[in-house]
Amino acid sequence: MKNLVLSSKSTFKEAIRMIDTNGNGFLAVVDDANKLVGILTDGDIRRAILDDKTNLLEIINKDPVVMDINATRKQVVHKLKELHRKHMPIVDSNMVLQDVITLDDEEFDLKPNWVVIMAGGLGTRLGDLTKHTPKPMLMVGDKPMLEHIMEMFISHGFTKFILSVNYKSEIIRQHFKDGYELGVEIKYLEETKRLGTGGALSLINTEIKEPFFVTNGDVITSVDYEKLLDYHNKNNSSATMCVRKSSYQIPYGVIEIDSQNNILNLQEKPEHNYYINTGIYVLSPDVLKHVPKNEFFDLPTLFTLLNDEGYVNKSYEINDYWIDMGLPDDYVSIVNKMESNNKH
Structure with missing residues (x-):
């Protein structure tokens, strides 16, 4: 001592x-x-x-x-x-x-992997809620949503963050600074124009040697990030997308007919299951070369390009709590969820 x-x-x-x-x-x-x-x-x-x-x-x-x-x-x-x-x-x-x-x-189990959080969105669908505040900085309980997202990663030992910012970026920078108060390292990517969910990755000037996370700055989840990373590595995946099963029930009876208008089958209010993109990814460093420099580019497009190039792309189904705060009702749901957790 x-x-x-x-x-x-x-x-x-x-x-x-x-x-x-x-x-x-x-x-x-x-x-x-x-x-x-x-x-x-x-x-x-x-x-x-x-x-x-x-x-x-x-x-x-x-x-x-x-x-x-x-x-x-x-x-x-x-x-x-x-x-x-x-x-x-x-x-x-x-x-x-x-x-x-x-x-x-x-x-302490600190991980070397970087976490890139896309925090530059305008949040226009949230109306007046984001008139003076960037969407990731909306308060959920006693701290901004972005801080909740970071704390989930921190709890799994991931303490190296890159925040991609644009709309009212000064509010995010003033709150988090260099990450010292949270005991983490924070770097910033400043988007001077809208670059989509993937274009900002071309601005990274930090050497990345390990697979890294990319997540939207408006997604709160309880997914186990360590298990996600382990899945990515064990499957030799170049790009892993977290997906979630969803369903839609057609509110009518569905009729299947042939070219002669003969009724072949009837289904009463059938339910269709499908998988949705949750906005959470793990990428290996070598895929960054496929991201165009300083251009609008969405991450789903990257997966299409990688498929065409013969890369191994994997999906990872999450059944944990997950919500994408796109609409005012989603924000209310997140706030209520946090308040309920705090009571217990």
């Missing part, structure tokens, strides 16, 4: 040197009695440099989450994963620092 603890009397340069040396991006700051004063992260240091601040006590987080010395390691690990953090100060009843528990990447 020694290289993770810094005296509150240390200088800013000493703090930088120590946080650079330990390689953890974290320091617990204590006073002469070893009482926890606060914590310092590499993100705090970056912001301090930008704000031209060098007083250590002005920079540190003086109200960090801590856990009692009687907590089990399992409890600490669970809390860290819940907070999307990798370091937890352990204190006694007098706030005297006893330990710092650190999770390595393997234990």
